[in-house]
Amino acid sequence: MPKPIIVFDLDGTLVDTAPDLLDSLNHCLSGVGIGRVDASEIRRYVGFGSRVMIERAFAAHNRSLAESELDRLQAIFLDHYTANMPGKSKPFDGVLAAIERFHDAGYLTAVCTNKYEGLSRQLLEALKMTQLFECICGSDTFGHRKPDPRHLTDTISMAEGDPERAVMIGDSRTDIDTAKAAGIPVVAVDFGYTDQPVHVFEPSCVISHFDELTVKLSERLVLAAQGHTVT
Ligand SMILES: O=C(O)COP(=O)(O)O
Ligand SMILES: [Mg+2]
Numbered sequence: 001m002p003k004p005i006i007v008f009d010l011d012g013t014l015v016d017t018a019p020d021l022l023d024s025l026n027h028c029l030s031g032v033g034i035g036r037v038d039a040s041e042i043r044r045y046v047g048f049g050s051r052v053m054i055e056r057a058f059a060a061h062n063r064s065l066a067e068s069e070l071d072r073l074q075a076i077f078l079d080h081y082t083a084n085m086p087g088k089s090k091p092f093d094g095v096l097a098a099i100e101r102f103h104d105a106g107y108l109t110a111v112c113t114n115k116y117e118g119l120s121r122q123l124l125e126a127l128k129m130t131q132l133f134e135c136i137c138g139s140d141t142f143g144h145r146k147p148d149p150r151h152l153t154d155t156i157s158m159a160e161g162d163p164e165r166a167v168m169i170g171d172s173r174t175d176i177d178t179a180k181a182a183g184i185p186v187v188a189v190d191f192g193y194t195d196q197p198v199h200v201f202e203p204s205c206v207i208s209h210f211d212e213l214t215v216k217l218s219e220r221l222v223l224a225a226q227g228h229t230v231t
Contacts, residue, residue: 005161010113012192094210134159149182
Protein backbone atom coordinates (compact mmCIF):
# COMPACT_ATOMS: atom_id res chain seq x y z
CA MET A 1 0.00 0.00 0.00
CA PRO A 2 1.44 3.43 -0.89
CA LYS A 3 2.60 5.46 2.06
CA PRO A 4 1.63 9.01 3.09
CA ILE A 5 4.09 11.62 1.87
CA ILE A 6 5.30 15.12 2.69
CA VAL A 7 6.67 17.03 -0.30
CA PHE A 8 9.01 19.93 0.43
CA ASP A 9 9.88 22.90 -1.71
CA LEU A 10 13.63 23.62 -1.47
CA ASP A 11 14.68 27.30 -1.63
CA GLY A 12 13.14 29.20 1.28
CA THR A 13 11.42 26.12 2.72
CA LEU A 14 13.91 23.32 3.37
CA VAL A 15 17.10 25.31 3.03
CA ASP A 16 17.87 28.99 3.57
CA THR A 17 19.71 29.56 0.31
CA ALA A 18 19.13 33.31 -0.08
CA PRO A 19 22.63 34.46 1.04
CA ASP A 20 24.32 32.29 -1.62
CA LEU A 21 21.80 33.09 -4.36
CA LEU A 22 22.44 36.76 -3.56
CA ASP A 23 26.23 36.40 -3.71
CA SER A 24 26.07 34.55 -7.04
CA LEU A 25 23.51 36.95 -8.49
CA ASN A 26 25.67 39.94 -7.56
CA HIS A 27 28.71 38.16 -9.00
CA CYS A 28 27.00 37.63 -12.36
CA LEU A 29 25.54 41.16 -12.40
CA SER A 30 28.81 42.92 -11.64
CA GLY A 31 29.67 45.03 -14.64
CA VAL A 32 26.18 45.15 -16.18
CA GLY A 33 25.40 48.52 -14.61
CA ILE A 34 22.43 47.80 -12.39
CA GLY A 35 24.24 47.97 -9.06
CA ARG A 36 24.09 45.40 -6.30
CA VAL A 37 20.93 43.55 -5.40
CA ASP A 38 20.24 43.57 -1.66
CA ALA A 39 18.99 40.88 0.72
CA SER A 40 15.36 42.06 0.69
CA GLU A 41 15.21 42.17 -3.13
CA ILE A 42 16.50 38.63 -3.67
CA ARG A 43 13.52 37.24 -1.75
CA ARG A 44 11.22 38.59 -4.44
CA TYR A 45 13.27 37.22 -7.34
CA VAL A 46 13.50 33.56 -6.25
CA GLY A 47 10.84 31.03 -7.21
CA PHE A 48 11.27 30.16 -10.90
CA GLY A 49 14.96 29.32 -11.06
CA SER A 50 18.09 31.30 -11.86
CA ARG A 51 17.03 32.47 -15.33
CA VAL A 52 13.88 34.18 -14.07
CA MET A 53 15.82 35.55 -11.09
CA ILE A 54 18.23 37.37 -13.43
CA GLU A 55 15.33 38.58 -15.61
CA ARG A 56 13.53 39.92 -12.55
CA ALA A 57 16.63 41.83 -11.42
CA PHE A 58 16.80 43.51 -14.83
CA ALA A 59 13.05 44.19 -14.91
CA ALA A 60 13.23 45.80 -11.44
CA HIS A 61 15.72 48.27 -12.89
CA ASN A 62 13.63 48.85 -16.03
CA ARG A 63 16.30 47.20 -18.13
CA SER A 64 15.64 44.91 -21.04
CA LEU A 65 17.79 41.83 -21.56
CA ALA A 66 18.57 40.03 -24.82
CA GLU A 67 18.28 36.23 -24.77
CA SER A 68 21.99 35.80 -25.57
CA GLU A 69 23.00 38.12 -22.70
CA LEU A 70 20.69 36.18 -20.38
CA ASP A 71 22.38 32.93 -21.48
CA ARG A 72 25.78 34.45 -20.75
CA LEU A 73 24.79 35.79 -17.32
CA GLN A 74 23.04 32.58 -16.31
CA ALA A 75 26.16 30.57 -17.16
CA ILE A 76 28.25 32.90 -14.93
CA PHE A 77 25.65 32.60 -12.17
CA LEU A 78 25.55 28.79 -12.33
CA ASP A 79 29.35 28.45 -12.37
CA HIS A 80 29.69 30.67 -9.31
CA TYR A 81 26.76 29.11 -7.44
CA THR A 82 27.99 25.56 -8.09
CA ALA A 83 31.59 26.33 -7.17
CA ASN A 84 30.60 27.80 -3.81
CA MET A 85 28.07 25.22 -2.72
CA PRO A 86 26.91 24.79 0.06
CA GLY A 87 28.33 28.20 1.03
CA LYS A 88 26.24 29.79 3.78
CA SER A 89 23.14 27.74 2.95
CA LYS A 90 21.70 25.69 5.77
CA PRO A 91 18.51 23.83 6.58
CA PHE A 92 15.90 25.90 8.38
CA ASP A 93 15.62 25.45 12.10
CA GLY A 94 13.69 22.35 13.08
CA VAL A 95 13.28 20.90 9.59
CA LEU A 96 15.55 17.89 10.15
CA ALA A 97 13.67 16.95 13.33
CA ALA A 98 10.36 17.37 11.47
CA ILE A 99 11.51 15.01 8.71
CA GLU A 100 12.58 12.47 11.34
CA ARG A 101 9.14 12.70 12.99
CA PHE A 102 7.46 11.92 9.68
CA HIS A 103 9.80 9.05 8.89
CA ASP A 104 9.17 7.57 12.34
CA ALA A 105 5.44 7.75 11.59
CA GLY A 106 5.91 5.85 8.31
CA TYR A 107 5.79 8.79 5.90
CA LEU A 108 7.86 9.26 2.79
CA THR A 109 9.48 12.63 2.07
CA ALA A 110 10.39 14.15 -1.30
CA VAL A 111 11.53 17.45 -2.82
CA CYS A 112 9.69 19.37 -5.56
CA THR A 113 11.68 22.47 -6.53
CA ASN A 114 12.01 24.92 -9.40
CA LYS A 115 15.80 24.74 -8.96
CA TYR A 116 17.46 22.51 -11.55
CA GLU A 117 17.56 18.91 -10.34
CA GLY A 118 21.35 18.73 -10.61
CA LEU A 119 21.88 21.86 -8.51
CA SER A 120 19.34 20.63 -5.96
CA ARG A 121 21.07 17.27 -5.64
CA GLN A 122 24.48 18.90 -5.33
CA LEU A 123 23.24 21.26 -2.62
CA LEU A 124 21.42 18.57 -0.64
CA GLU A 125 24.44 16.26 -1.01
CA ALA A 126 26.75 18.98 0.36
CA LEU A 127 24.36 19.38 3.31
CA LYS A 128 24.21 15.58 3.79
CA MET A 129 20.46 15.62 3.24
CA THR A 130 20.06 13.62 -0.01
CA GLN A 131 19.35 10.34 1.75
CA LEU A 132 16.37 11.88 3.54
CA PHE A 133 14.30 11.98 0.37
CA GLU A 134 12.69 9.33 -1.77
CA CYS A 135 13.23 11.56 -4.77
CA ILE A 136 14.43 15.08 -5.63
CA CYS A 137 12.51 16.57 -8.56
CA GLY A 138 13.67 19.84 -10.10
CA SER A 139 12.33 22.20 -12.76
CA ASP A 140 13.95 20.06 -15.50
CA THR A 141 13.02 16.61 -14.18
CA PHE A 142 9.70 16.15 -15.98
CA GLY A 143 9.40 18.88 -18.62
CA HIS A 144 6.85 20.77 -16.54
CA ARG A 145 7.46 22.76 -13.41
CA LYS A 146 5.52 24.47 -10.65
CA PRO A 147 2.92 26.01 -10.80
CA ASP A 148 2.01 23.15 -13.16
CA PRO A 149 0.37 20.69 -10.72
CA ARG A 150 1.94 17.75 -12.60
CA HIS A 151 5.34 18.70 -11.14
CA LEU A 152 3.91 17.87 -7.71
CA THR A 153 1.80 14.87 -8.73
CA ASP A 154 4.67 13.35 -10.71
CA THR A 155 6.98 13.85 -7.70
CA ILE A 156 4.49 11.95 -5.54
CA SER A 157 4.25 9.15 -8.13
CA MET A 158 8.02 8.90 -8.47
CA ALA A 159 8.32 8.58 -4.68
CA GLU A 160 5.53 5.97 -4.77
CA GLY A 161 3.60 8.05 -2.24
CA ASP A 162 -0.17 8.07 -1.78
CA PRO A 163 -1.63 11.15 -3.50
CA GLU A 164 -4.66 10.92 -1.19
CA ARG A 165 -2.37 11.29 1.83
CA ALA A 166 0.08 13.88 0.52
CA VAL A 167 0.87 17.33 1.90
CA MET A 168 3.02 20.00 0.25
CA ILE A 169 5.18 22.40 2.28
CA GLY A 170 6.25 25.61 0.55
CA ASP A 171 7.15 29.26 0.92
CA SER A 172 5.72 30.94 -2.16
CA ARG A 173 2.61 31.60 -4.16
CA THR A 174 3.94 29.13 -6.74
CA ASP A 175 3.92 26.28 -4.22
CA ILE A 176 0.45 27.17 -2.94
CA ASP A 177 -1.04 27.48 -6.46
CA THR A 178 0.60 24.19 -7.50
CA ALA A 179 -0.75 22.24 -4.54
CA LYS A 180 -4.23 23.72 -4.84
CA ALA A 181 -4.38 22.89 -8.54
CA ALA A 182 -3.36 19.32 -7.66
CA GLY A 183 -6.02 19.14 -4.92
CA ILE A 184 -3.34 18.59 -2.28
CA PRO A 185 -3.29 20.43 1.07
CA VAL A 186 -0.45 22.92 1.44
CA VAL A 187 1.33 24.25 4.51
CA ALA A 188 3.04 27.59 3.92
CA VAL A 189 6.08 28.65 5.94
CA ASP A 190 6.15 32.36 6.66
CA PHE A 191 9.96 32.70 6.75
CA GLY A 192 10.73 32.00 3.08
CA TYR A 193 10.98 33.99 -0.12
CA THR A 194 7.88 35.81 -1.27
CA ASP A 195 6.88 39.35 -2.17
CA GLN A 196 3.61 39.17 -0.22
CA PRO A 197 2.79 37.48 3.10
CA VAL A 198 1.91 33.86 2.30
CA HIS A 199 -1.50 33.92 4.01
CA VAL A 200 -2.70 36.16 1.14
CA PHE A 201 -2.47 33.13 -1.18
CA GLU A 202 -4.73 31.09 1.11
CA PRO A 203 -2.71 27.98 1.89
CA SER A 204 -4.33 25.29 4.07
CA CYS A 205 -2.36 26.73 6.99
CA VAL A 206 0.70 28.84 7.80
CA ILE A 207 3.52 27.86 10.16
CA SER A 208 6.34 30.00 11.54
CA HIS A 209 8.60 27.19 12.71
CA PHE A 210 8.98 23.53 11.74
CA ASP A 211 8.09 22.51 15.32
CA GLU A 212 4.51 23.26 14.23
CA LEU A 213 4.71 20.74 11.40
CA THR A 214 3.42 17.68 13.23
CA VAL A 215 2.07 14.35 11.99
CA LYS A 216 -1.23 15.32 13.61
CA LEU A 217 -1.39 18.54 11.59
CA SER A 218 -0.74 16.69 8.36
CA GLU A 219 -3.43 14.09 9.19
CA ARG A 220 -5.92 16.87 9.92
CA LEU A 221 -5.16 18.62 6.63
CA VAL A 222 -5.58 15.41 4.65
CA LEU A 223 -8.92 14.66 6.34
CA ALA A 224 -10.13 18.22 5.75
CA ALA A 225 -9.10 18.00 2.07
CA GLN A 226 -11.16 14.82 1.75
CA GLY A 227 -14.18 16.74 2.99
CA HIS A 228 -14.28 15.42 6.54
CA THR A 229 -15.24 17.82 9.30
CA VAL A 230 -12.16 18.32 11.45
CA THR A 231 -12.57 19.80 14.91
O1 LIG B 1 15.41 28.48 -7.15
C1 LIG B 1 14.28 28.98 -7.35
O2 LIG B 1 14.09 30.05 -7.97
C2 LIG B 1 13.07 28.27 -6.80
O3 LIG B 1 13.33 27.19 -6.00
P1 LIG B 1 12.16 26.56 -5.09
O4 LIG B 1 11.08 26.07 -6.03
O5 LIG B 1 12.87 25.46 -4.37
O6 LIG B 1 11.67 27.62 -4.17
MG1 LIG C 1 10.71 28.23 -2.46
